[in-house]
Amino acid sequence: MVRRDPDEVDLLVVGGGKAGKSLAMDRAAAGWSVAMVERDKIGGTCINVACIPTKSLVGSARTLTDARHADLMGIELGGEPRVVLAALRRHKESVVGGMVQAHRQLFADSGMDFILGTARFVGPRTVEVAAEDGSTRRIRGRDVVINTGTTPALPPLPGIEDTEIWTSESILRLERLPERLLILGGGYIGCEFASMFALFGSRVTLVQGPDQLLPQEDPDIAAEITEILTRQGVEVRTAARATSVRRESDHGSVLLTLVDGSVLDGDELLVATGRVPVTTELELDATGVTVTDRGFVSVDDHLRTTAEHVWAAGDVAGGPQFTHASWNDFRILRANLTGQDVSTEGRLIPYTVFITPELARVGLTETQARAAGRNFRVAKIGVAAIPRAKTLHDKTGTWKAVVDADTDEILGASLLGHDAGEVIGTVQLAMIGRLPYQTIRDAALSHPTMSEGLNLLFDTLGSEPHRP
Ligand SMILES: Cc1cc2nc3c(=O)[nH]c(=O)nc-3n(C[C@H](O)[C@H](O)[C@H](O)COP(=O)(O)OP(=O)(O)OC[C@H]3O[C@@H](n4cnc5c(N)ncnc54)[C@H](O)[C@@H]3O)c2cc1C
Numbered sequence: 001m002v003r004r005d006p007d008e009v010d011l012l013v014v015g016g017g018k019a020g021k022s023l024a025m026d027r028a029a030a031g032w033s034v035a036m037v038e039r040d041k042i043g044g045t046c047i048n049v050a051c052i053p054t055k056s057l058v059g060s061a062r063t064l065t066d067a068r069h070a071d072l073m074g075i076e077l078g079g080e081p082r083v084v085l086a087a088l089r090r091h092k093e094s095v096v097g098g099m100v101q102a103h104r105q106l107f108a109d110s111g112m113d114f115i116l117g118t119a120r121f122v123g124p125r126t127v128e129v130a131a132e133d134g135s136t137r138r139i140r141g142r143d144v145v146i147n148t149g150t151t152p153a154l155p156p157l158p159g160i161e162d163t164e165i166w167t168s169e170s171i172l173r174l175e176r177l178p179e180r181l182l183i184l185g186g187g188y189i190g191c192e193f194a195s196m197f198a199l200f201g202s203r204v205t206l207v208q209g210p211d212q213l214l215p216q217e218d219p220d221i222a223a224e225i226t227e228i229l230t231r232q233g234v235e236v237r238t239a240a241r242a243t244s245v246r247r248e249s250d251h252g253s254v255l256l257t258l259v260d261g262s263v264l265d266g267d268e269l270l271v272a273t274g275r276v277p278v279t280t281e282l283e284l285d286a287t288g289v290t291v292t293d294r295g296f297v298s299v300d301d302h303l304r305t306t307a308e309h310v311w312a313a314g315d316v317a318g319g320p321q322f323t324h325a326s327w328n329d330f331r332i333l334r335a336n337l338t339g340q341d342v343s344t345e346g347r348l349i350p351y352t353v354f355i356t357p358e359l360a361r362v363g364l365t366e367t368q369a370r371a372a373g374r375n376f377r378v379a380k381i382g383v384a385a386i387p388r389a390k391t392l393h394d395k396t397g398t399w400k401a402v403v404d405a406d407t408d409e410i411l412g413a414s415l416l417g418h419d420a421g422e423v424i425g426t427v428q429l430a431m432i433g434r435l436p437y438q439t440i441r442d443a444a445l446s447h448p449t450m451s452e453g454l455n456l457l458f459d460t461l462g463s464e465p466h467r468p
């Protein structure tokens with residue numbers, strides 16, 4: 001049955017990603033009438049097919065690595081540690097399933113109207129929802145938030161449409177652990193899966209179009225990541241453009257031809273060449289929302305779209321594609337919907353690439369500081385100098401920070417090494433507080449922690465006090 005009269009609500013959320021679900025729960029709990037439409041992933045991309053399952057598996061890869069190196073720590077294990085695929089899948093599914101269940105409950109407790117179905121716009125601030133149960137209904141919001149995220153992009157590679165390949169979603173079904181895994185794309189997803197599957201025991205070949213992995217990073221850091229992955233058994237092919245792909249037979253090898261004529265042969269191919277916004281089926285014209293030339297929803301620095309009272313947040317709004325960025329969008333939207341005036345301008349979004357060991361980043365790289373014409377100094381240490389790393393026999397990596405030579409403020413940091421993602425927050429807070437680097441250098445940080453390495457890092461710039 002199609003109900004033609006739209007249900008009127010204070011807030012309509014289209015797509016239940018991090019920003020949308022947080023806002024829906026928050027406003028419903030505050031007494032607003034709220035409807036949230038989610039196509040199929042209760043809790044959104046991060047929980048179901050992105051951060052949470054991948055980091056659960058990174059945890060497994062690290063447990064395996066620790067077990068392999070247990071003898072270094074004076075521990076003897078019986079037999080060669082190995083992956084048990086069914087148990088690996090159970091581990092991942094229990095983490096994901098637990099979080100999905102918790103979200104179902106949180107949605108219900110908040111009092112929102114949670115609808116599993118696909119929404120498309122049919123008029124100003126109005127969607128028609130084809131619900132999972134077969135019914136159709138129309139909903140109009142006083143305010144509307146679009147939070148439909150992104151989905152894996154497939155490059156226009158001859159043969160790709162006819163070849164069974166994996167994306168970051170299908171690989172997570174863990175149907176098998178391929179002996180030989182090809183990965184196309186050496187960005188966040190490509191590097192994380194390459195490290196993880198190499199540690200699980202696959203022979204991985206990572207094919208990257210540009211001449212370095214993670215092109216947004218400094219070349220010295222990217223080169224060290226290449227070395228780390230190579231030591232883990234990954235064959236890294238940079239400046240390698242693929243020209244076609246095909247399978248030998250239905251279940252045969254996948255063959256990836258490169259521009260130099262060489263042909264790579266694998267059991268599976270993971271395509272990790274970026275993500276595209278989920279906007280094409282939304283019929284955004286009907287609500288007066290325009291998109292950028294890359295298909296993202298056009299927003300201003302308050303996350304307002306081109307239509308009155310229609311907002312967008314998270315990946316689909318074209319900002320940095322991280323869950324914590326989307327969560328920060330929620331805070332901005334909540335403020336702007338409740339009479340405050342908050343923008344995205346100047347916000348600092350860090351990130352961590354969960355290879356093993358991990359790379360954590362905030363602010364400017366050295367390359368970006370140079371390009372911006374900044375007068376800067378670089379602090380740099382090897383992780384091997386940090387006492388905590390010695391106690392763990394985990395001394396791989398380099399820490400770098402860029403500081404303003406005139407003001408002593410920290411402009412950015414690249415921390416590659418054990419638990420770097422836990423340490424970057426300290427640097428970020430110093431940056432938010434506009435502290436001179438000497439404040440961290442001279443702070444008594446607890447020993448022996450990885451954070452203590454920040455004393456050593458900034459010590460490399462000398463012992464002079466900050467002169468305001
Ligand atoms: C493999 C992988 C690993 C990642 N790891 C990390 C990480 O470690 N840390 C990190 O910060 N980020 C990570 N990311 C990025 C992170 O997952 C995204 O930035 C984040 O999930 C984006 O959230 P969002 O709020 O934009 O919306 P999403 O969580 O993408 O939610 C959008 C929702 O909208 C729904 N939807 C779409 N169209 C419709 C429609 N027409 N009607 C109804 N519903 C609709 C979708 O089903 C989806 O649930 C990773 C991404 C991938 C792919």
Ligand SMILES: NC(=O)c1ccc[n+]([C@@H]2O[C@H](COP(=O)([O-])OP(=O)(O)OC[C@H]3O[C@@H](n4cnc5c(N)ncnc54)[C@H](O)[C@@H]3O)[C@@H](O)[C@H]2O)c1
Nearest residue numbers: 155185186187188189190208209272273274321352353354
């Ligand atoms: N730890 C994290 O926070 C995390 C983890 C995974 C993903 N993500 C998010 O997901 C987004 C998407 O990740 P991604 O790795 O798919 O995208 P990406 O843009 O980071 O990397 C894709 C890489 O593939 C290369 N490439 C594109 N087409 C190619 C081709 N035909 N042949 C060879 N190389 C090609 C690109 O040059 C690029 O370096 C990221 O922007 C990131 O924000 C975050």
